[in-house]
Amino acid sequence: MASSFSADVLGGRSLFSPHIHDLGLVRDALERWASGLDITRLGSLAACVSVAPVVWRFLRAAWHESYSWIRQFFVASVTVPGRDPLNRNVMSWVMTNIVQHRGIRSYTARTQVHAADMADRAALLKRKRREVQYLPHFETTFFRYGSCLYFVSRSLDSFHASMNDPSYDGVGGEELTLGCLGWSTEPLKKLIQTCQEYADRQTEFFVIIYARDRYGMSWQPKARKPIRRVDTVHFDDDLKQALLADIRKYLDPSTKRLYQNRSMPYRRGYLFYGPPGTGKSSLSTALAGEFGLDLYEVKIPCVASDQDLEQMFLEIPPQCIVLLEDVDAIWTDRDSEKDESQVVARSSCTLSGLLNVLDGVGSAEGRIVIMTTNKPERLDSALVRPGRVDMRVMLGNISQKSAQQMFVRMFTPDVTSTLLVTNDVYDSTDSDEEASLLEFDTLQELSLEFSSHIPEDTFTPSQLQGFFQLHLNSATEAVANISSWVERELSRSGIDDDISVVSEGKAS
Template sequence: MSWVMANVVQRRSIRSFTARTQVHAGDLADRAALLKKKRREVQYLPHFDTTFFWHGSCLYFVSRSLDSFHTSMSDPSYDGIGGEELTLGCLGWSTEPIKRLIQTCEEYADRQTEFFVIIYARDRYGMSWQPKARKPIRRVDTVHFDDGLKQALLTDMRKYLDPSTKRLYQSRSMPYRRGYLFFGPPGTGKSSLSTALAGEFGLDLYEVKIPCVASDQDLEQMFQEIPPQCIVLLEDVDAIWTDRDSKKDEQAISRSSCTLSGLLGVLDGVGSAEGRIVIMTTNKPDRLDSALVRPGRVDMKVMLGNISRKSAEQMFVRMFTPDIESSPLVVKERSDATRPDDESISPESDALQELALEFSSHIPDDTFTPSQLQGFFQLHLNSASEAVANISNWVERELSKSLLDDDISVVSEGKTS
């Protein structure tokens, strides 16, 4: 009926509609289910007994049994699922056109659905996992780092989650686990990438902040309660063995009561579960023990560094594309053979590409984090031209501020010594 509303009613003058809210079973009982869905909204459907329409080369008809619908709505046990009889038919000797139309309607419904990533964290007493937040699915393309490394990461994770991979691991008596290390300066998108990957593969995200875990026993209990099919995000893993560092650095590091052996035990010890994806993040990869990052515990290392000019160009296009769903996230490669009046590029997108190229020319490579650049865009979201006009001054101010911070750091270290 939603597909009919969008594809048939627009061409007809139907003036009567049935309004209803959609209620799904389990919504009131499961808090996590509530977080995964957007709010219930009123749905308006065309009110008719029978209507005919053309789709492709077939003439279809849809008949509604409105009595069955009204009967369901008046039933106190009605859970909002189904409850209405539809008869769909077409002229011809085969039911294949009807099956294709139903598939078209299903695909249409999937595109209208809004999905969220559920992020779990320990409750305030550290006793149990609770869904703390839901976030709209974020496309991996919106996390800016090396495109080749990004595709390699997606390919590796997709291959691991393939059911055939699990069967292969089991047939070879290999532990079915996968670990990743995301490292780089603060603000480069390590946590954002983890959330985007959870949305990309339809997985829940369990967040473990290593500096906040009280003991090895608490860490073990947390992992025992994590389901197998999910992503576990271990943040700031460098904090777990700070007692190995020199005394002069201790004051600048968040300490944890967990030990390295405790962490290794929950990752791949005798009682550790299989099937999870573990993502560890750190700002200080040089502090990590070699036992933690060996193959089998960390299967792939992903560096998220400061933004490049190409990524800055991509970010500009994403920020100012009018229709975000059709945003050309990967900026087209330019060459001398590319003509300004290329028919494959609309005037609007061509102008946007030119502005993006000019904008990125002011961004020095490997200097600013993506979060810094995003902060700039937040001030100029209403005008792409204004963003281009102001980026040069912003870069100068940020570079001056960085030099000042470095000078203050040097003076402070001199006083300390």
């Protein structure tokens, strides 16, 4: 048997390598092919392979020259600067209606950082997996819209530069070029109008908040927030309705014509004041959503100089809301006789610089300016005179009525229903509607019991909202725990325990 095994190995066959025989057949075939191959044909093949890159470069250069020639003589185009608000409108439409429906296969991926994480530096250091943001990566894309063939090009260099900004959401910011076949730009103008109409429809659902970029060079979208209803900001109802009516009247086109015919500056200013946490900024955002306006946020303590403030206002469009936060920080140096410990923030801007951008010779018209402060007594009389501040809105601590409304809003099953507590009489024959009304009646009873434990003008709306965040799953649980929460908050804030709190017996 040993001799048989050796003979098999020597003969080229191995019991342990069954593929050796197949490899031998392949080797024999290659030898026969090489023996019959003409060496001249092999040289010609090698020459063709070496010339291929040169031919490719030639064809590519010819295509670019032809494409440039075609664009020059047979293509109409419109360029939209990267910093213009129209840029974002066009790019939003392209992303939604073209890019997302074409199955694009090239993306740029980056770690997504939320605005809350940027504010909280400790959150950036936590070891946790963060979401990945995928942004379409393209330089030029062609699409057909209607009866025309269009293309949109953007600069990838500016796109990559925008990627370094954590607040960048991938929409707008880089220079865009829209083009179509033909000599007329009318199709492009109609397309841009379509993009603007699309952006206008988006304002029905979202509010765009603009802030200066981290270099202070230009306005950039800071956040896109869902519209917040004005009735979710709790303060005096009569004052709220008066504020809405005043803004609605100001935005009426007939009011603008009336101002112009009387040679009056078409401006409107409001002062929101009250303790921290009473909803001054929230009300400003809600008003922007109510009237479909963009919100431009100016934090006065962060503005470096009067020149920077003037440049900021020059770049703000006319139809918007400008939010000037903490305006009392402008002239803290005027109160030198006061204790320096009371000064929280200082600004390098001067009062004259602020007044100049509000109603100076070069100031624009058509804006709504909202100023906020926690210390209205420190405001200069020149700033709050009529014409600069046309209406003052006090947002104080929450009342029992507002606490009741807040409770109903938090625990109403159908969030689209009316959130305010009313005494309307409902007529219904449908069983489902009767059940929902029964639930609403029960919710009203719980809201009355809940509000009876809230002392008048003691807690801010943000404090009460913090309580609701702990008990959103059960209205009865919230009612059961409100009394102990009030006691803890009163003792924590140092308020006298003898403050008048309505007892449970009175609520019954």
